[in-house]
Amino acid sequence: MTEKCGVVGVSLDGRDAARPLYYALYALQHRGQESAGIVTHDGFQQHSHVEMGLVGDVFDEGDLDALNGSAGIGHVRYPTAGSVDDCCAQPFSVSFKSGSLGLSHNGNLVNAEEIRDELAGLGHAFTSDGDTEVIAHDLARNLLEADLVRAVKRTMNRIHGSYSLTISHDDTVLGVRDPRGNRPLCIGSVDDGYVIASESAAIDTLDGELVRDVRPGELVVLEPDGSGFDSYQLVEPDRTAHCFFEHVYFARPDSVIDEHLVYEVRRELGRKLWAESGVESDVVMPVPDSGRAFASGYAEAAAETTPTGEPREDEDGGPEFAEGLMKNRYVGRTFIMPTQDERERAVRLKLNPIKSTVEGKSVTLIDDSIVRGTTSTQLVDLLKDCGAAEVHMRIGAPPIVAPCYMGIDMATRGELIAADRSVEEIRDVIAADSLAYLSTDAVAEALTAERGDLCLGCVTGEYPYDIEGEETDRDVNRPDIGPESAAADD
Numbered sequence: 240m241t242e243k244c245g246v247v248g249v250s251l252d253g254r255d256a257a258r259p260l261y262y263a264l265y266a267l268q269h270r271g272q273e274s275a276g277i278v279t280h281d282g283f284q285q286h287s288h289v290e291m292g293l294v295g296d297v298f299d300e301g302d303l304d305a306l307n308g309s310a311g312i313g314h315v316r317y318p319t320a321g322s323v324d325d326c327c328a329q330p331f332s333v334s335f336k337s338g339s340l341g342l343s344h345n346g347n348l349v350n351a352e353e354i355r356d357e358l359a360g361l362g363h364a365f366t367s368d369g370d371t372e373v374i375a376h377d378l379a380r381n382l383l384e385a386d387l388v389r390a391v392k393r394t395m396n397r398i399h400g401s402y403s404l405t406i407s408h409d410d411t412v413l414g415v416r417d418p419r420g421n422r423p424l425c426i427g428s429v430d431d432g433y434v435i436a437s438e439s440a441a442i443d444t445l446d447g448e449l450v451r452d453v454r455p456g457e458l459v460v461l462e463p464d465g466s467g468f469d470s471y472q473l474v475e476p477d478r479t480a481h482c483f484f485e486h487v488y489f490a491r492p493d494s495v496i497d498e499h500l501v502y503e504v505r506r507e508l509g510r511k512l513w514a515e516s517g518v519e520s521d522v523v524m525p526v527p528d529s530g531r532a533f534a535s536g537y538a539e540a541a542a543e544t545t546p547t548g549e550p551r552e553d554e555d556g557g558p559e560f561a562e563g564l565m566k567n568r569y570v571g572r573t574f575i576m577p578t579q580d581e582r583e584r585a586v587r588l589k590l591n592p593i594k595s596t597v598e599g600k601s602v603t604l605i606d607d608s609i610v611r612g613t614t615s616t617q618l619v620d621l622l623k624d625c626g627a628a629e630v631h632m633r634i635g636a637p638p639i640v641a642p643c644y645m646g647i648d649m650a651t652r653g654e655l656i657a658a659d660r661s662v663e664e665i666r667d668v669i670a671a672d673s674l675a676y677l678s679t680d681a682v683a684e685a686l687t688a689e690r691g692d693l694c695l696g697c698v699t700g701e702y703p704y705d706i707e708g709e710e711t712d713r714d715v716n717r718p719d720i721g722p723e724s725a726a727a728d729d
């Protein structure tokens with residue numbers, strides 16, 4: 240499972256934006272490792288530096304010095320739509336009759352092809368097959384006929400899917416979040432300006448303060464002199480569809496998303512996992528690093544109550560929390576290994592058990608998810624090889640049964656181990672002594688959200704957007720993309 244993209248926008252009072260953008264992209268590196276880029280505007284012209292690679296490799300001092308201007312946007316990308324090459328690296332930038340435009344996108348449109356075909360028929364020439372360029376062209380066209388706010392609204396009326404955007408129109412920086420708020424986006428303040436970013440950890444990195452989340456359907460326009468921002472609620476959302484996996488897996492634990500600290504959500508999910516499917520064992524251990532917060536919540540709850548919910552008499556009761564698997568941090572992430580065979584070897588390279596923690600013990604191993612099952616199978620095997628008497632697997636999310644169309648490269652249905660297997664069948668495949676997942680209700684409770692305000696597409700197979708060939712979990716249809724309907728409610 241691969242992260243999506245990270246976006247940022249900055250508007251400062253006279254100070255160059257390039258370095259703050261660079262530091263913010265560093266803080267968002269976990270959201271995309273394929274390419275990185277910054278676009279700035281100095282009041283006269285736009286400057287751009289976008290390349291394939293990690294943030295630290297893409298920019299040197301000279302590159303940052305050349306990115307003049309106190310306003311700009313940045314992007315780290317893991318490809319989710321479009322080719323894996325530099326034609327789709329972002330920010331996408333273009334100059335046109337009404338000025339210059341830069342665009343960074345996190346998410347995935349499900350009707351990009353329709354809009355691309357329509358715009359191509361009107362003479363728009365596309366240089367990439369990504370959906371971000373579709374948004375940029377649509378916005379550029381609307382800016383020829385309408386002011387900035389109305390132009391953004393017209394584009395929002397036409398595009399369908401998941402998007403958190405930072406946009407630069409000359410030296411004005413904007414942030415837009417799709418009407419269902421699928422991807423995170425937040426606003427922060429620094430001493431001399433404002434920041435819009437995918438995650439609040441980027442704002443922390445700039446010594447800034449989180450102001451609030453960008454609301455679903457909201458456009459935020461930063462003042463070019465860094466003095467403040469204006470807000471326009473362009474679409475009134477009926478129900479949201481926040482991606483619950485941001486909290487489970489993608490976001491940094493130190494980020495606050497939709498008013499929840501991700502670390503605390505993960506601990507709470509771990510506590511609920513104990514309440515729903517706790518099993519007595521000698522040791523609770525996380526799969527590093529993703530399972531750590533879940534395991535700490537699980538072990539904490541296990542110290543308070545028995546698996547049946549009775550308070551423990553003995554203060555030292557419950558399993559011991561232990562780090563039993565050591566991670567080799569210098570091995571690449573498994574998802575960049577293209578074949579199944581290489582993926583299997585990568586797991587062995589990455590994690591090594593601590594024998595004294597495992598030998599002769601019953602172990603509960605906690606992870607955030609099981610995608611293909613390869614890692615889980617390897618880990619159970621590793622622990623048993625190391626002398627574990629029993630290995631119980633507990634997962635801090637429901638089974639992933641369907642793919643994601645909103646910007647996460649999660650695997651196809653055929654690759655997902657839970658797509659056509661029961662929990663017992665999966666347990667059998669991974670050879671664990673027991674296996675349990677968290678329920679969707681527990682996820683909603685931990686996020687203090689109604690189930691209907693979350694996207695649960697990959698665990699229910701029902702999506703909050705109108706996706707060809709898939710079920711929806713609400714009354715939702717793709718918009719009519721005709722120009723008249725898009726402009727109808729200007």
Ligand code: SF4
Nearest residue numbers: 482643645694696697
């Ligand atoms: S389908 Fe799953 S991963 Fe994709 S947006 Fe919805 S909850 Fe997130």
